[in-house]
Amino acid sequence: MKNKLVTTNDGSHSIFNPEINETYHSKHGAIVEAEHVFIKNGLLAENKSQFNILEVGFGTGLNALLTAQKAKQKNITINYHGIELYPVPKESYIELNFTDLIGEDKSELLKLHECSWEKGNKINDFFKLTKNKISLENYKSDTQFDIIYFDAFSPEKQPHLWNEEVFQNMYNLLKKDGFLVTYCAKGVVKRTMKAVGFEIVVLDGPPGKRQMTRANKFTFEK
Numbered sequence: 360m361k362n363k364l365v366t367t368n369d370g371s372h373s374i375f376n377p378e379i380n381e382t383y384h385s386k387h388g389a390i391v392e393a394e395h396v397f398i399k400n401g402l403l404a405e406n407k408s409q410f411n412i413l414e415v416g417f418g419t420g421l422n423a424l425l426t427a428q429k430a431k432q433k434n435i436t437i438n439y440h441g442i443e444l445y446p447v448p449k450e451s452y453i454e455l456n457f458t459d460l461i462g463e464d465k466s467e468l469l470k471l472h473e474c475s476w477e478k479g480n481k482i483n484d485f486f487k488l489t490k491n492k493i494s495l496e497n498y499k500s501d502t503q504f505d506i507i508y509f510d511a512f513s514p515e516k517q518p519h520l521w522n523e524e525v526f527q528n529m530y531n532l533l534k535k536d537g538f539l540v541t542y543c544a545k546g547v548v549k550r551t552m553k554a555v556g557f558e559i560v561v562l563d564g565p566p567g568k569r570q571m572t573r574a575n576k577f578t579f580e581k
């Protein structure tokens with residue numbers, strides 16, 4: 360069965376995957392969700408001028424696009440790595456309406472999709488992108504990350520991507536003051552993260568979701 364383009368409640372597109380019966384983003388708004396979980400509570404939660412960011416599940420490129428836009432606006436330099444096992448095909452990504460809605464040229468999204476895999480690509484002066492076509496379970500990197508955008512399909516649909524081994528790997532890939540953010544706030548996921556050493560912070564979720572999670576590598580002073 361083929362993936363299908365859908366429109367979410369803020370007017371932005373998402374993709375529906377019929378095989379696992381799940382949409383890439385919240386039906387309440389793809390852009391609104393990404394802005395809340397990954398930009399506001401991820402990128403903008405730390406006051407740094409340079410970030411190494413890892414995204415789990417590059418998908419439509421929405422999180423990378425919004426991060427690149429913010430980087431340009433705020434003079435932040437980003438070294439962005441994205442893992443994706445099933446890249447979105449051209450027939451789908453050319454249809455996505457994200458750039459129209461955020462006031463960017465369509466070419467900004469196309470650059471993210473059409474640059475090479477398995478190598479670093481300079482997208483602009485502020486944004487370097489490395490895409491790896493690999494399963495999260497096999498991912499290794501010499502880079503240490505400031506932030507991980509953990510945007511896998513839900514633990515109900517892909518429990519093997521939310522287990523202790525995966526989160527141990529995520530923990531090890533973070534810098535000592537690094538953190539992971541995810542839309543998911545399920546109890547079992549928070550307990551698994553805690554078991555590998557993360558400090559869990561529960562934050563207000565995006566529209567339609569009560570909560571989301573930030574997992575800190577080291578406990579911050581209270």
Ligand SMILES: C[S@@+](CC[C@H](N)C(=O)[O-])C[C@H]1O[C@@H](n2cnc3c(N)ncnc32)[C@H](O)[C@@H]1O
Nearest residue numbers: 383416417418419421444445494495510511512
């Ligand atoms: C919830 S979607 C999010 C996509 C993306 N962040 C976006 O904004 O479009 C999850 C993504 O994880 C990818 N994925 C599924 N299994 C994977 C695996 N084992 N390793 C890496 N990525 C995987 C899917 O293809 C999909 O693109």
